[in-house]
Amino acid sequence: MEYKITLRKQFRALRFLIVGSILFSIAIYTFFSKVGYDPDIALFFFIYYLAELVPTLFVHIEYYLINKNDLFTLNSIQRTFSFDDRDAISFDQIEIIVLVLSPVMYRDSNLRFFPFDSYHYAVIIMKDGKRFVITNLMTFRIDLALKDVSGVQIERRRRFIASPSLYRFWSAVWN
Amino acid sequence: MVEIQSPDIAVRSSKLRTSGAENSQTFNRFASGLGETSEFFGDFGNFVVAPISAAANIYEWRQGEIGLGRLTFRSVAAGGGIAVGVTVGAVPAVTVGGVAWMTEKSYDGFMWWFDKMSQAMAQTEEALNNGWVPGR
Numbered sequence: 001m002e003y004k005i006t007l008r009k010q011f012r013a014l015r016f017l018i019v020g021s022i023l024f025s026i027a028i029y030t031f032f033s034k035v036g037y038d039p040d041i042a043l044f045f046f047i048y049y050l051a052e053l054v055p056t057l058f059v060h061i062e063y064y065l066i067n068k069n070d071l072f073t074l075n076s077i078q079r080t081f082s083f084d085d086r087d088a089i090s091f092d093q094i095e096i097i098v099l100v101l102s103p104v105m106y107r108d109s110n111l112r113f114f115p116f117d118s119y120h121y122a123v124i125i126m127k128d129g130k131r132f133v134i135t136n137l138m139t140f141r142i143d144l145a146l147k148d149v150s151g152v153q154i155e156r157r158r159r160f161i162a163s164p165s166l167y168r169f170w171s172a173v174w175n
Numbered sequence: 176m177v178e179i180q181s182p183d184i185a186v187r188s189s190k191l192r193t194s195g196a197e198n199s200q201t202f203n204r205f206a207s208g209l210g211e212t213s214e215f216f217g218d219f220g221n222f223v224v225a226p227i228s229a230a231a232n233i234y235e236w237r238q239g240e241i242g243l244g245r246l247t248f249r250s251v252a253a254g255g256g257i258a259v260g261v262t263v264g265a266v267p268a269v270t271v272g273g274v275a276w277m278t279e280k281s282y283d284g285f286m287w288w289f290d291k292m293s294q295a296m297a298q299t300e301e302a303l304n305n306g307w308v309p310g311r
Contacts, residue, residue: 020222027223031230038237041230048226103261112218113261160261 003072003138003145005064012140013063017056017115024049056115059163063119063135066164072134076148081124083132097154098123099143100167106158120162122146133164221260225253248279 011018028045032038073082080088102117112118122142124132139145146154159167229250236246252275260268 016218016222020219023219023223024226027227031227035231035234038234040237041233044230044233045226048229052222107264109264111260111265113221113257115222 001074001076001145001148003074003134004070005067005137009137009140010060010064013060013118013137014056014115016112016118017053020052020115021049052115055161055163056119059116059119059161060137062163062165063121063137066121066133067135067138070138072132072138074145074148076150079150081149089126091149091152093127094149094152095125095127097146097149097152098125099146099154099156100159100162100164101143101156102162103158103160105143106156116161121164123164221257225257229253245279248275252276252278 032042069084071084073085073088075081075088078088079091081091082088099120099122101120102114104112104117105120118140119136120142121133121135124134126132134142134145136142232241232246232249235241236243241249252272256268256272256275259271
């Protein structure tokens with residue numbers, strides 16, 4: 001199986017934000033039609049929307065920059081994977097795969113609370129210390145794609161926002 | 176003489192007869208659709224309803240219909256419900272919301288009873304001061 005970023009996958013990742021924004025706009029219009037326009041409540045809506053929009057776009061752009069031109073190929077029969085048409089690497093050379101998920105994805109819930117809840121990524125850590133990062137812009141459900149990777153330990157970690165840079169930041173702060 | 180159109184009946188009856196596998200597929204499609212629909216309303220329900228509900232509470236507070244305490248209680252309950260939903264699950268989140276709603280209604284009920292009791296006691300006290308003796 002080959003995985004890479006496509007426009008369709010990007011829209012799939014942003015679907016919650018796009019559909020949510022349309023429904024939210026309709027809800028705001030209906031609300032103000034009923035009670036009349038109030039600039040303070042409009043400011044409240046604006047701040048709320050920014051709080052949803054900014055982290056989602058941040059994670060999306062970050063994921064895009066990480067895997068922009070990457071091609072991840074997984075061969076479950078030969079038990080190998082490759083990045084960007086380089087030599088195939090055996091699954092045996094993988095030390096561990098760390099799968100970073102949002103809390104709702106961590107407990108396999110289908111319900112999403114925030115637009116950034118569906119964003120997740122995996123770090124393939126090799127025995128020689130090399131690291132490869134796969135984000136869900138390459139495949140919408142990495143956990144399902146990784147089912148083809150047999151005989152490798154997969155560690156699931158829970159983060160409120162599954163962002164590699166925020167993860168590094170918080171790790172540096174707490175350690 | 177009326178002619179009975181038996182082939183038509185046969186066609187209709189054959190449509191009703193579906194195999195177990197077809198029934199199963201139909202049910203799976205229905206269940207899948209139901210799951211996606213509930214997922215859709217679950218996702219966007221929170222994204223859209225939570226801020227609108229909060230704005231409605233702020234509006235009521237600004238109109239003087241509710242006090243700052245009630246606004247704070249409702250905001251904390253809504254925030255707590257979302258936090259529980261994110262970290263624990265949807266059912267506990269609904270439970271938190273339900274408990275918060277019942278707490279508010281119970282408080283309203285208690286305060287109504289308390290007001291009525293206060294009025295009754297005040298009237299009784301006034302009557303006693305005016306020389307009323309119970310039972311006479």
